[in-house]
Amino acid sequence: MRLTDLANPSRFLALTDRILPWLAVATLLAFAFGISQAYFAPDDYQQGATVKIMFIHVPAAWLGTFAWILMSIAGLGTLVWRHPLADVAAKAAAPIGAAFTLMCLVTGSLWGRPMWGTYWVWDARLTSVLVLFLMYLGVIALWRTIEDPTRAARVVAVLTLVGAINIPIIKFSVDWWNTLHQPASVLRLGGSTIHPAILVPLIVMLIAFTLLFLTLHLAAMRNEIMRRRVRTLLIMQADAATSL
């Protein structure tokens, strides 16, 4: 099968039906391994056992931003190449990205309270992630507001590409401004500052969460294709009823 064959929704559906069970099993195995690694990981010398929140907070933050990057690439696919599956991919990614961003905010607050003495502070990192969450809600609302999916895809693609400016702001906010949030410790020039005993479980959890995202995204894309088929059939049914 050529890569361009995937542009055909029917072929894409057939492929996802074959891939999804394997992806789901791989996700469960990765989580089983990751959670056991996280369980036995040592406490941090400063933060104690609260460092265990990092094993869900960091992957959630990664996926919250990754989903927007994916939506931006899909937005280019919609605007430049008019790829049939690009807007399907963008629409399916939005609620999943929103959910992971919410997870990042909630787990971050629950980590912040014992470490910083507050659930929330309006520093650059926290505020830019909150803006990301609100942008996700805006995109979801826009998809629902415009009835024609093709027109909605173009409007959403423009908004998504404009909103992509927030991604580097989130990443570098801890370097550009004084923040309560700690600076980058995993992806940074000069290598990670985290001890391997904690870094390895974190990487396993990052892989597990990424597999979960791919599983959910493919399943949501499959649903979106089915939803568009239902919409077409409803229009055909209405046309047939009015022509009688």
Place this chain on the structure above:
Amino acid sequence: MNLGPHVGFIVSAYIAAIAIVAGLVAWIMFERWHLTRMLDEFEAQGIKRRSGRAQEDKA
């Protein structure tokens, strides 16, 4: 394992993460069930998309 004095925050964070993932999975599975049922109903009524009819004609 001793989670120390902040056990409540750690457990709450994991419960929140599990609840969000469970919500996502349940939503996607419910949508799949609902949409499959709708497509089956259309098929039972003999309403098919043009591409569906074309595939049938080829066969």
